[in-house]
Amino acid sequence: MNSDLIFYIANQTFLNEQSIKNSLLFASVNVKNVYLTVNASGLLHVLSGSIRKNKIVFIVGGLNEERRLNPVEIVLKSLRSESDNKIYNIIKNFSPYDNLKKLSCCIIENLEQSIIFLPDNPEKIEMILSDFVLDYLISKYKFKRYA
Numbered sequence: 001m002n003s004d005l006i007f008y009i010a011n012q013t014f015l016n017e018q019s020i021k022n023s024l025l026f027a028s029v030n031v032k033n034v035y036l037t038v039n040a041s042g043l044l045h046v047l048s049g050s051i052r053k054n055k056i057v058f059i060v061g062g063l064n065e066e067r068r069l070n071p072v073e074i075v076l077k078s079l080r081s082e083s084d085n086k087i088y089n090i091i092k093n094f095s096p097y098d099n100l101k102k103l104s105c106c107i108i109e110n111l112e113q114s115i116i117f118l119p120d121n122p123e124k125i126e127m128i129l130s131d132f133v134l135d136y137l138i139s140k141y142k143f144k145r146y147a
Contacts, residue, residue, distance in 0.1 A: 001141060002032040003056035008043050008071050010036075010061030010120045019122040020058060023129035028143040029056060040074045047075060047115070055113050055141065061120040063104070072106050072117055079108070104128060107136065114140065 005020060007013045013036065021031055032054075035046045043059070050057045062071045076090070090108055105128045106117040116133060118125050137143060 001028055001056065001143070002030050002054055003058060004033045004035065004046075004050040004054050005031045005058045005060065006043065006046050006050065007034070007036045007060050008062045009038060009069065012120055012122055013060075015122040016060050016118075016120065016125055019125040020060070020118075020129065023126055023134065026130075027134050027137055028141075029137060031058070040069065043071060043074060044078050047078075051113055051115070056137065057113070057115045058118060059115060060118045060125070063106070063117060063119055072108070075108060075115060105132065107133075109140070 003024075005017060007016070010016060017031070017034060024031065033050070035050075037043045037046055047057065047059070059071050059075070062069060064070075072090075089110070090106060104119055104124060108115045108117075114137070118128060118133075
């Protein structure tokens with residue numbers, strides 16, 4: 001299954017992209033397109049096209065920005081204001097590797113799609129993907145996990 005990767009206010013784009021692609025080798029997920037954006041309107045524009053084409057979209061960066069720049073807040077506000085009648089839920093909003101004041105990962109999903117928010121840190125991305133996200137994707141989309 002193809003997915004898109006969106007970098008939002010991210011600094012370590014090459015290392016993060018490699019971490020995601022390497023971690024996804026163990027599942028049937030392929031990063032098809034990679035985008036870079038530095039503001040809310042750009043994020044929503046790219047995401048709009050990505051969720052029309054893909055069931056899975058990864059967004060890296062900006063998780064600990066102030067509320068008006070936080071990608072989770074931006075995306076939720078936009079999704080909830082659309083009139084497509086899809087119901088989106090936050091299913092995981094957790095911080096397994098940082099203190100609780102910092103968000104490490106968040107997944108927003110509906111019945112068909114998942115938007116996965118990850119930190120701008122390649123080591124944390126690998127841990128989060130291997131410890132949680134891959135199991136989530138395998139369960140939701142019935143992928144096989146490869147050794």
